[in-house]
Amino acid sequence: MATTNTQDRINQAAWSSRSGRKGFAVASGWTDSGEAAALAWVTQQVQHQPVLDVGVGGGRTVALLTAVSDDYTAVDYTPELVAICRHNHPGIRVQQMDARDMSAFPDESFALVVFSYNGIDAVDYPGRRAILREFSRVLKPGGLVLFSAHNLDGPSYREKPLHLLRMPELSVNPISTCIDVARVAYSLTMGTLNYVRYSPLNREFDGYAIRVCAAHEFGIVIMYTDMDTQCRQLDEVGLHTEAVFGSSAGKRLQKGDDLTNDSWFHFVARKIPIQ
Numbered sequence: 001m002a003t004t005n006t007q008d009r010i011n012q013a014a015w016s017s018r019s020g021r022k023g024f025a026v027a028s029g030w031t032d033s034g035e036a037a038a039l040a041w042v043t044q045q046v047q048h049q050p051v052l053d054v055g056v057g058g059g060r061t062v063a064l065l066t067a068v069s070d071d072y073t074a075v076d077y078t079p080e081l082v083a084i085c086r087h088n089h090p091g092i093r094v095q096q097m098d099a100r101d102m103s104a105f106p107d108e109s110f111a112l113v114v115f116s117y118n119g120i121d122a123v124d125y126p127g128r129r130a131i132l133r134e135f136s137r138v139l140k141p142g143g144l145v146l147f148s149a150h151n152l153d154g155p156s157y158r159e160k161p162l163h164l165l166r167m168p169e170l171s172v173n174p175i176s177t178c179i180d181v182a183r184v185a186y187s188l189t190m191g192t193l194n195y196v197r198y199s200p201l202n203r204e205f206d207g208y209a210i211r212v213c214a215a216h217e218f219g220i221v222i223m224y225t226d227m228d229t230q231c232r233q234l235d236e237v238g239l240h241t242e243a244v245f246g247s248s249a250g251k252r253l254q255k256g257d258d259l260t261n262d263s264w265f266h267f268v269a270r271k272i273p274i275q
Contacts, residue, residue: 007210007221010198011122014219015057016080024058025084031117033250035148038266041243041252042112042144043068049111052138054099054131054147055119059085062092065114073110075099099123100130108140115147118264121222125208128223129233136237141273145239148247148266152209152224156263159214161191187217194218227253227265239269 004012014020030036048069053061056074058081066072075097076082082096097104099115100123113135120131135145150156191214198212201221207229213222225233231241244253246262253259 005124006201007122007124011220011222012078014216015078017216017219020216021058021080021084024060024081025088027058027060028063029060030064031148032247034245034247034262034264034266035116037250037252038146038243038245038268039064039068039114041245042146042268046112046144050109052105052110052113054113054115055117056085056094057081057117059088059092059094061114061116062089066092068112075102099134100127102134102138105138107137108143109138111140111143113139113143113145113147115145118148118150118222120147121150121224122220123223124210125205125223129237132233132237132239136239136271139239139271141271143271144242145269145271146266148264149230150213150222150224150264151247151259151262152207152226152229153259154224154247154263155261156214157209157211157224161188161195161218163191163214190217190219192218227259230265230267234267234269238272240272241267241269243268 015024046068048071050071051065051069051073053065053072053074056062056076062074062085072092074085074092074094076085077096077098079096082094085092085094120128123131139145195212195218198218198221202211203209207226209224210221211224212218213220227244234241245251245266246253246259247264247266248261253265
């Protein structure tokens with residue numbers, strides 16, 4: 001069983017908080033056009049075959065992936081979110097499980113593994129490598145993995161608390177205006193406190209960075225990487241990158257493209273069959 005560390009404790013506290021549970025409970029549809037394009041790219045190759053949905057949260061991806069296959073299994077490592085997903089989607093197979101240790105699943109069990117919402121970024125570097133090894137292990141030869149990861153060169157990197165300062169629309173109702181202003185003030189205050197508290201964990205190394213992120217009022221600490229570094233790490237575990245889609249316009253990315261507008265990438269990689 002994977003062990004927890006400071007990054008785990010910070011992030012799981014955000015996922016299981018009242019606001020986190022509320023957000024995950026109502027999330028639906030695509031995160032962006034890149035996710036839609038990436039799943040469309042893999043669907044014809046894995047349709048009606050076993051699918052594993054890692055980090056399912058409150059169940060945003062259940063409808064998207066059961067449309068690909070009714071042989072569907074979901075896991076998440078936060079018990080509160082597993083409970084929400086089971087409530088939202090009765091009859092769906094949902095287990096509490098850490099992606100760093102999916103030994104409950106036999107080798108070569110799935111044709112497609114999906115880890116959306118940049119969930120792989122929520123763990124540290126050794127945890128990330130462990131997750132990718134588990135993906136390779138549970139995939140059938142020739143199977144596909146689809147996951148998203150934050151872009152080290154993208155616009156969300158180095159965001160500061162002032163990012164949260166969005167003036168509310170003026171209303172003829174003074175009570176509504178006061179409530180909106182109070183919400184902005186609360187978000188900015190909490191974001192500043194969290195930013196100061198978690199920024200000492202920030203560091204950059206070997207094509208990666210760990211940094212406090214603006215989501216959840218700067219309440220999570222995540223990993224960023226660049227496209228080439230992530231592709232090399234996939235190769236190390238026997239997963240060959242076949243396509244990468246950007247979050248901003250949903251187009252398939254190529255070497256030499258301007259990547260500074262994409263906050264994250266959607267990687268599609270194939271398990272290389274042993275010759």
